[in-house]
Amino acid sequence: MNGWRSREIRSFRHAFAGIYEALRSERHMQFHLGAALLVIALAAWLRLSAGDWLWLLAAITGVWVAELINTAIERTVDRISSEQHPLAKAAKDTAAGAVLIAALFAVGVGLIVLGPPLWKACFQ
Numbered sequence: 001m002n003g004w005r006s007r008e009i010r011s012f013r014h015a016f017a018g019i020y021e022a023l024r025s026e027r028h029m030q031f032h033l034g035a036a037l038l039v040i041a042l043a044a045w046l047r048l049s050a051g052d053w054l055w056l057l058a059a060i061t062g063v064w065v066a067e068l069i070n071t072a073i074e075r076t077v078d079r080i081s082s083e084q085h086p087l088a089k090a091a092k093d094t095a096a097g098a099v100l101i102a103a104l105f106a107v108g109v110g111l112i113v114l115g116p117p118l119w120k121a122c123f124q
């Protein structure tokens, strides 16, 4: 039981270390953190419904997961070789494409969910 628990704690520690490392080294991750905090603050200020919160949290999670996987793929490709190769380019570009799709989804959700109540709060 104790062994199982310490293994679980170690896994959590490794996962948090990965998130910290990505945040420390990737300026895109820092931007995503700032954007997520801003969106959460706005959602709290606008007192959005539980359904709206779910859309926002899904969008934030999607971007973070895509960016973390993108970072892992970049690191793996760089670890294998620093030589220029079309497959290395394809791997990195495809991973970047995943981030782009998640980010576009997040922008869409932000406009649909935050746009109308924000407009109302600011201009009506």
Ligand SMILES: Nc1ncnc2c1ncn2[C@@H]1O[C@H](COP(=O)(O)OP(=O)(O)OP(=O)(O)O)[C@@H](O)[C@H]1O
Residues within 6 Å of the ligand: 026, 028, 074, 081, 082, 083, 084, 085, 086, 088, 089, 092, 093, 096
């Ligand atoms: N080994 C390689 N072989 C061929 N093309 C590469 C290679 N490494 C990077 N590239 C090309 O350069 C682009 C930028 O790669 P890089 O590793 O600098 O990531 P990045 O765009 O700086 O990402 P981030 O800003 O998130 O760190 C890649 O998307 C790819 O098109």
